[in-house]
Amino acid sequence: MDGAISSWDLSVGVDGPGSRFVVFTAGCPLRCRYCQNPETWRMRDGRRVPADEIMAEIGRYRRFISVAGGGVTISGGEPLLQPRFTAELLRRCHEDGLHTALDTSGLLGVRATDAMLADTDLVLLDIKSFDPATYRRVTGGPVEPTLRFARRLAGLGRPTWVRFVLVPGLTDAPANVDALAGFVAGLGNVERVDVLPFHRMATGKYDRLGLRFPLAGVAPPDQALLDRVHAQFRAHGVVSV
Ligand code: SF4
Numbered sequence: 164m165d166g167a168i169s170s171w172d173l174s175v176g177v178d179g180p181g182s183r184f185v186v187f188t189a190g191c192p193l194r195c196r197y198c199q200n201p202e203t204w205r206m207r208d209g210r211r212v213p214a215d216e217i218m219a220e221i222g223r224y225r226r227f228i229s230v231a232g233g234g235v236t237i238s239g240g241e242p243l244l245q246p247r248f249t250a251e252l253l254r255r256c257h258e259d260g261l262h263t264a265l266d267t268s269g270l271l272g273v274r275a276t277d278a279m280l281a282d283t284d285l286v287l288l289d290i291k292s293f294d295p296a297t298y299r300r301v302t303g304g305p306v307e308p309t310l311r312f313a314r315r316l317a318g319l320g321r322p323t324w325v326r327f328v329l330v331p332g333l334t335d336a337p338a339n340v341d342a343l344a345g346f347v348a349g350l351g352n353v354e355r356v357d358v359l360p361f362h363r364m365a366t367g368k369y370d371r372l373g374l375r376f377p378l379a380g381v382a383p384p385d386q387a388l389l390d391r392v393h394a395q396f397r398a399h400g401v402v403s404v
Contacts, residue, residue: 166248167209169202169240171220173227179264179285179324181233184221186252188239193268193302195291196377197328199365203240214251221256234262234284243271250279257282270304272312277319286316286323292334293343301333310346317350325353329384329392330361340395348399355402358392360384 167189178185187200189209202208221228221235228234235256242249242265249265256263265275266287280286290309292298298306316323325347329335347353362383369376384392396403 164248164251165211165213166245166252167206167211168217169200169209171217173224174236175233178236178238178266179234179287180262181231182228183233183236183264184224184228185236185238186217186242188237188242188245188249190244191239191241191268192244192270193241193304195302195328196333197301197330197361199368200240201365201368201372201374206240206244209240214248214255217252218255218259221259221261225261228261232262234264236264236266236287238266238287241268241271243267243274246271246274246276246279250276250282253279253282257284267312268302269309269312272308272315275312280316280319280321283321286321287326288313288316288323289326289328290343290347291328292339293346294336294339297334297336297339301330313346313350317352320352323350323353325356326359327356328359328361329389330378331381331384331388333361333378333381335384335388335392337391337395340392341399344396344399344401347396348401353401355404356396357404358389358396360389 169187169189171186190206253263262284264285265283268289291301295306366376393403
């Protein structure tokens with residue numbers, strides 16, 4: 164079948180282990196204030212491509228992504244907005260012996276079937292905050308579906324990396340971080356938490372799209388704040404990277 168994608172790219176060390184072929188699907192129901200990929204928000208802005216075409220492209224880079232435990236990451240946008248397309252890509256990559264990762268906010272976790280998750284070697288679960296009011300302020304949506312999906316992944320024993328974007332004055336409240344760390348520590352399937360420092364590198368993209376970057380006036384976190392947040396996760400026994 165075909166699906167709407169924004170682009171694909173190659174990356175090393177940021178979208179899962181090793182060298183990755185990353186498919187950026189088009190369309191996202193959230194509007195995170197720090198989003199780095201506003202060009203992926205609307206599905207209709209994407210390019211419709213058959214899964215066959217993407218698999219052929221992946222084949223061309225097989226050597227690159229096979230070294231050092233790399234693989235394929237389906238990202239976005241929100242891949243679970245196109246669950247059948249995403250499931251097909253994950254299944255075919257898995258059948259080809261490639262490591263597979265799904266990068267999702269978890270908002271639409273109910274759309275991921277158990278079969279899809281069985282084809283997913285690693286879930287990159289973006290938990291953008293634990294406190295519901297903060298989550299809504301950051302994303303415009305509710306946190307509960309993501310937490311439910313996290314618990315389901317734990318029940319299924321699916322390896323998961325949690326990703327948390329640290330924004331000074333927005334997501335950095337000690338109580339918010341502490342509650343997230345406690346939640347993650349209780350899951351049992353989370354191998355690590357990636358604390359991603361907020362940055363403003365997407366400002367140019369917003370300008371080109373005629374959009375205003377909501378956090379243009381916010382500075383990235385300093386080392387002291389990063390150290391504090393890592394320490395909060397580690398205090399709960401969570402590997403914080
Ligand atoms: S979920 Fe991801 S793609 Fe969607 S708005 Fe948030 S950061 Fe952007």
